[in-house]
Amino acid sequence: MPNKRAGRLWDNSGSFLLLISPxxxxxxFFWVVPLFTGVDLAMQESHQFSGPVSGTGYTxxxxxxxxxxxxxxxxxxxxxxxxxxxxxSILITLGLSFFLAVSVYELNKKIQGICLFFxxxxxxxxxxxxxxxxxxxxxxxxxxxxxxxxxxxGFDPINWMMDxxxxxxxxxxxxxxxxxxxxxxxxxxxxRAIPHWQFEVARIEGASAWSKVRTILFxxxxxxxxxxxxxxxxxxxxxxxxxxxxxGGSGGVLDAGLLFVTYAYQVAFxxxxxxxxxxxxxxxxVLVAGTTACFAWLLLQVRKHMRN
Amino acid sequence: xxxxxxxxxTGLVVLITAYPFAWMFLSSFKTNRExxxxxxxxxxxxxxxxxxxxxxxxxxxxxxxLVRSLLLAGGQAFFACLVTAATGFALAKGRFxxxxxxFWAALxxxxxxxQAMSLALFEWMARLEITGNLYGLMLSGVASGLxxxxxxxxxxxxxxxxxxxxxxxxxxxxxxxxxLLPLIFPALCTYGILHFFLCWQEHLLPLxxxxxxxxxxxxxxAKLGDSSYNTPEAVGLAAGVLAMLPLLLxxxxxxxxxxxxxxxxxxx
Numbered sequence: 285m286p287n288k289r290a291g292r293l294w295d296n297s298g299s300f301l302l303l304i305s306p307x308x309x310x311x312x313f314f315w316v317v318p319l320f321t322g323v324d325l326a327m328q329e330s331h332q333f334s335g336p337v338s339g340t341g342y343t344x345x346x347x348x349x350x351x352x353x354x355x356x357x358x359x360x361x362x363x364x365x366x367x368x369x370x371x372x373s374i375l376i377t378l379g380l381s382f383f384l385a386v387s388v389y390e391l392n393k394k395i396q397g398i399c400l401f402f403x404x405x406x407x408x409x410x411x412x413x414x415x416x417x418x419x420x421x422x423x424x425x426x427x428x429x430x431x432x433x434x435x436x437x438g439f440d441p442i443n444w445m446m447d448x449x450x451x452x453x454x455x456x457x458x459x460x461x462x463x464x465x466x467x468x469x470x471x472x473x474x475x476r477a478i479p480h481w482q483f484e485v486a487r488i489e490g491a492s493a494w495s496k497v498r499t500i501l502f503x504x505x506x507x508x509x510x511x512x513x514x515x516x517x518x519x520x521x522x523x524x525x526x527x528x529x530x531x532g533g534s535g536g537v538l539d540a541g542l543l544f545v546t547y548a549y550q551v552a553f554x555x556x557x558x559x560x561x562x563x564x565x566x567x568x569x570v571l572v573a574g575t576t577a578c579f580a581w582l583l584l585q586v587r588k589h590m591r592n
Numbered sequence: 593x594x595x596x597x598x599x600x601x602t603g604l605v606v607l608i609t610a611y612p613f614a615w616m617f618l619s620s621f622k623t624n625r626e627x628x629x630x631x632x633x634x635x636x637x638x639x640x641x642x643x644x645x646x647x648x649x650x651x652x653x654x655x656x657x658l659v660r661s662l663l664l665a666g667g668q669a670f671f672a673c674l675v676t677a678a679t680g681f682a683l684a685k686g687r688f689x690x691x692x693x694x695f696w697a698a699l700x701x702x703x704x705x706x707q708a709m710s711l712a713l714f715e716w717m718a719r720l721e722i723t724g725n726l727y728g729l730m731l732s733g734v735a736s737g738l739x740x741x742x743x744x745x746x747x748x749x750x751x752x753x754x755x756x757x758x759x760x761x762x763x764x765x766x767x768x769x770x771x772l773l774p775l776i777f778p779a780l781c782t783y784g785i786l787h788f789f790l791c792w793q794e795h796l797l798p799l800x801x802x803x804x805x806x807x808x809x810x811x812x813x814a815k816l817g818d819s820s821y822n823t824p825e826a827v828g829l830a831a832g833v834l835a836m837l838p839l840l841l842x843x844x845x846x847x848x849x850x851x852x853x854x855x856x857x858x859x860x
Contacts, residue, residue, distance in 0.1 A: 293685065293686060293687040294685050294686050294687060294755060294759070294765060295687050296686065296764065296765050297686075297687070297688040297689065299764045299765040299766050300682040300686035300687075300688045300765055301688060302766060303678040303679070303681060303682045303686075303765060303766060303769060304678065304679045304682045304683075304694065306674075306675045306678065306734075307675045307676060307678065307679040307735055307740065308694075310675060310731065310734045310735035311697060311701070311735040314713065314731065314732040314733075314734070314735055315701060315709070315735055317716055318709055318712040318713040318715075318716045319704075319709065319712065321712045321713075321715050321716045321719075322709065322711065322712030322715075325711075325712060325715055380605070383601065384601070384602060384605055386598070387597075387598035387599075387601050387602045388598075388602055390595055390598040391595075391598060391599060391602060397847070397851075399602050399606055400851075401847065402606045402609065402610040403605070403606060403609055403610075404843070405609060405610050405613050405840075406609050406610075406613070407789075408789075408836050408839040408840050408843065409613070409832065409835070409836050410792070410793055410809060410810050410813055410832065410835050410836075411793060411795070411810070412795070412810050412813035412814055412817065412832075413616070413813060413828075413829075413831075413832030413835060413836070415817070416813070416817050416828050416829065416832060417612050417613075417615075417616050417829075417832065419817075420619070420627055420628075420630065420825060420829070421612045421615055421616070421630045422612070422630075424628075424630070426628070426629060426630060426631065427630050428612075428630055428631075431630070431631060461609060464605075464609070465609065469851070469854065470854065470858065473851070473854050473855040473858040474858050476855060477855065477858055477859045493594070508858065514703075518702070518703060518705050519705075521705040521707075521708065522705040522706055522707035522708065523707075524707055524795055524796050525793065525795035525796070525810055525814075528795065528814060529813065529814050529817050532817075532818065544708075545707045545708065545796065548708070548711060549796070552711055553800075562711065562715065565711055566711055566712060566715075569708040569709070569711055569712070570708075572705075572708060573704050573705050573708035573709065574704075576703070576704070576705055576708075577700065577703040577704045577705075580703040581699075581703055584699070584703075
């Protein structure tokens with residue numbers, strides 16, 4: 285990273301190397317080595333094909349696990365679900381958080397802190413308790429969602445967890461519930477950082493609410509929105525705990541709630557379909573995580589470009 | 593936006609987000625029959641049977657689960673703060689080879705989804721034969737990319753004059769770093785809390801490495817939610833309440849500090 289004040293930096297490589305060495309050690313030991321372990325694992329021959337099964341026309345090559353992953357309909361299905369989950373939770377969370385941040389900003393100073401605090405409460409809960417709470421409170425025929433939303437609107441009560449078309453929206457709802465507070469807080473801080481004269485000008489000119497959003501609020505927070513989007517993307521790919529608690533480690537009815545990490549877990553370990561196929565799981569992980577990292581990096585470049 | 597509209601929107605969302613947690617707390621005193629009527633708010637009696645059952649050790653040793661989670665998250669947050677603050681200091685104030693490489697390394701840690709690494713990390717730890725070791729798990733999360741980036745920005749704001757002063761006094765960077773730590777205490781608290789949160793909620797890696805004997809809170813919750821155990825629903829809710837409590841207390845205490853540190857970070 286280029287530093288404008290390079291002339292004033294401290295020249296004492298030895299001591300600085302000593303300072304960064306704990307990080308470097310931990311990074312090498314618990315990140316770089318596992319990364320290569322993962323790649324190495326992904327290239328190994330799976331136990332499924334060793335022993336008597338081998339010799340059935342299957343020849344192992346370093347990339348055959350990747351091929352098997354891509355040809356596994358369950359893998360593709362989990363990717364579709366995860367993509368929908370991510371897109372849904374990003375769009376809803378960012379939209380809702382933006383309007384909430386603007387709304388909180390307009391409120392009385394004293395209430396602002398209280399509102400933000402209450403909004404943050406779901407993020408203190410473990411994803412597992414969110415799932416339990418969702419199951420007991422929102423879900424079910426007499427649950428809050430059916431009682432206060434579906435039935436008053438004149439529809440039949442929905443069986444959320446048993447209806448394949450509603451499992452994924454349930455997971456999205458949980459993610460939105462969990463993250464909206466945090467992102468609202470970040471955006472709120474971003475709005476507070478916008479120079480006050482811009483709002484004064486808008487007030488004097490009699491600008492409408494929409495044009496204020498378009499010309500002041502959105503440009504002032506878009507780099508944070510993108511940052512939040514990247515965060516939600518990486519977190520969404522890694523989503524596991526909520527779905528694990530809600531669906532007990534399975535993918536739900538017709539695998540409608542099968543997310544990627546659950547898939548990898550199922551392939552690697554018993555329970556569910558339990559295949560003990562660590563190489564295949566590893567190959568899938570390397571593929572997905574690598575792609576995510578590249579994509580997120582691209583988005584970061586966009587953010588950098590936007591700020592310059 | 594119209595102030596009335598803002599108030600109504602905020603009030604409504606606050607109600608939707610926070611109300612279920614009030615229900616969760618009150619329901620940890622309820623019987624299953626009461627819990628299955630989500631419209632009902634107050635329990636018939638405040639009988640803490642669920643909490644008693646949790647701590648009686650009949651299901652599993654819940655107090656040691658709590659201690660284990662606190663130790664894991666607290667220890668990891670402490671070491672992560674120390675390690676990443678030192679790296680951030682070096683990145684912000686020092687000149688040495690491979691600086692940009694270090695920065696990219698930190699960024700890559702953030703962008704590469706951690707859960708997707710868990711299987712490989714588990715395999716690696718199994719080869720080292722340190723699975724089932726809480727301290728191995730604690731150290732595995734210390735190299736945090738987010739921490740490095742955060743502390744680099746924090747130390748960039750520390751005036752260079754202080755560094756010059758240290759140089760005049762004949763101090764080395766190592767000593768200078770430790771004398772600067774009290775100055776960045778709010779930032780240390782903020783990152784410490786954040787890391788504590790993330791580690792506290794970690795599910796997959798403890799599930800893989802610690803196995804079924806040494807539970808952490810997320811694993812214990814999943815176990816309670818498992819219908820084959822046939823525990824009353826209130827027990828799961830009580831465990832959820834207890835799992836939230838440390839985070840809530842920490843955050844209440846540091847809310848202002850976190851907010852101001854966050855506001856600083858947003859501007860930079």
